[in-house]
Amino acid sequence: MTTAPNGTPCWYELTTSNPDGAQAFYTAVLGWTIADAGMPGMDYRLASAGGDMVAGLWVPDQPGMPTFWMVYFTTNDCDAAAKAIAKAGGTVHKQPADIPGTGRFAVVTDPQGAVFGLLQPLDDTGNAFDQKQQGHGNWHELMTTDPKAAMAFYGKQFGWKASTSMDMGEMGSYDLFNHQGADIGGMMRLSPNMPGPQMPFWLPYFGADGIDAAVARITKAGGKVVNGPHDVPGGAFIVVATDPQGAMFALVGPK
Template identity: 65%
Template sequence: MAKPKRGKPCWYELSTTDPDAAGHFYAHVAGWAIADSGMEGMDYRIARSADDMVAGMMAAQPGMPPMWMFYVTVTNCDKAAKDIEKAGGSVVYGPADIPGTGRFAAAMDPQGAAFGILQMLDDDGHAFDQKAMGHGCWHELMTSDPEAALAFYGKLFGWKPGDAHQMGPDMTYQLFRHGKADIGGVMKQMPEMPGPDTPFWLPYFGTDGVQAAIARTAEAGGQVLHGPMEVPGGAFIMVARDPQGAMFALVGPK
């Protein structure tokens, strides 16, 4: 049994107003195979890319807007939950057990962005893979205080700052890394940016062609907000909303 690690993105979860419609949408756009998880007493869908489980889908709680959230591995969920609160964040659910999987909690950072933590029983899963289509591969934080957010997540998960890219006046895109790999970026949230008014995380999933994914998004009733746009390294990205309103992004060749 492998020892649980700290700081690796390990799961992606969609809360939506219509799990059936959302499942059909992402199956068409991302190529996922989606089926019921079999969890007793709960309607929870599992999305697979090839043989790997990459995401979960469930009905949003009343009053909660449709949204994607991602989970990060911790070695001790209860301790990490206390560390979140000591650092000015808040735990909104848990810690609680997931039979056969581990122990988790849902939280918000000090600026208000939602994220999750997961202490896995054995390995850290295969949902995050920067070289595989349909898997999580990048994580973008729009926040009111990028420096404070990086310090918070750095202390909690061991993430380190990477390169910084100047996107324009007063707009810096700060990369962060887990180990030797860049896994995301942080930037100051501006009023003209699409998305919620409060800080939020935007997950990116790999695709085999961004232009084709844009066409599939429109065909399935989604709204393309941005892209295709080339990013450093030669990949292209697109940002969109699904028909229920949750934002997501895809990255891959044009």
């Protein structure tokens, strides 16, 4: 059983109906190297950046699943974590199961309905999340109907702590959360004026070498910019976009 801290972002996974199109898009936009994982009976592809595996792309075997990005967080006991989430008002969509050579995982939602994954890795957590590396996960944004309740839920499950809160005017506040001494994401109230699904969801941010250049690559590769680019505190710039299949993601980096 791993001793990784609960709640460390550790994997990013795209559910898509067009893996070839998604592979071409993210290779062009983020410079990922993507290869088949060799999993019998399913199309699962592994994306690498800077020598680190950072994300998975897969085609679900059940029809009707939406195209979306899901974030996985570590747990040192997947079964116990899934039970605790259900007891706290969340839902377990995929019961804990083993991934040979990787660990034990589950797919759950928080009480407001945002989907995320749990992973109990066999050894270390890998390097998919690295706020200093391009092409890696850099930030995690939760759009939710109840930010206060969400912060309390994740605080209890993962030990996250509320950090800086920024006034966003009519949109409410943007509430950062801290894990292991670093801010790793923010939460804000879902608004009908926001792009994206009108239900709670996690939005992953990947590191980019330059936002203006990334925007050009997104549009050239068939994606769509839905918000930004604009600057954020700390001197970085962000852009929110959708890939050609409609999955929403975001990028952060210098201008």
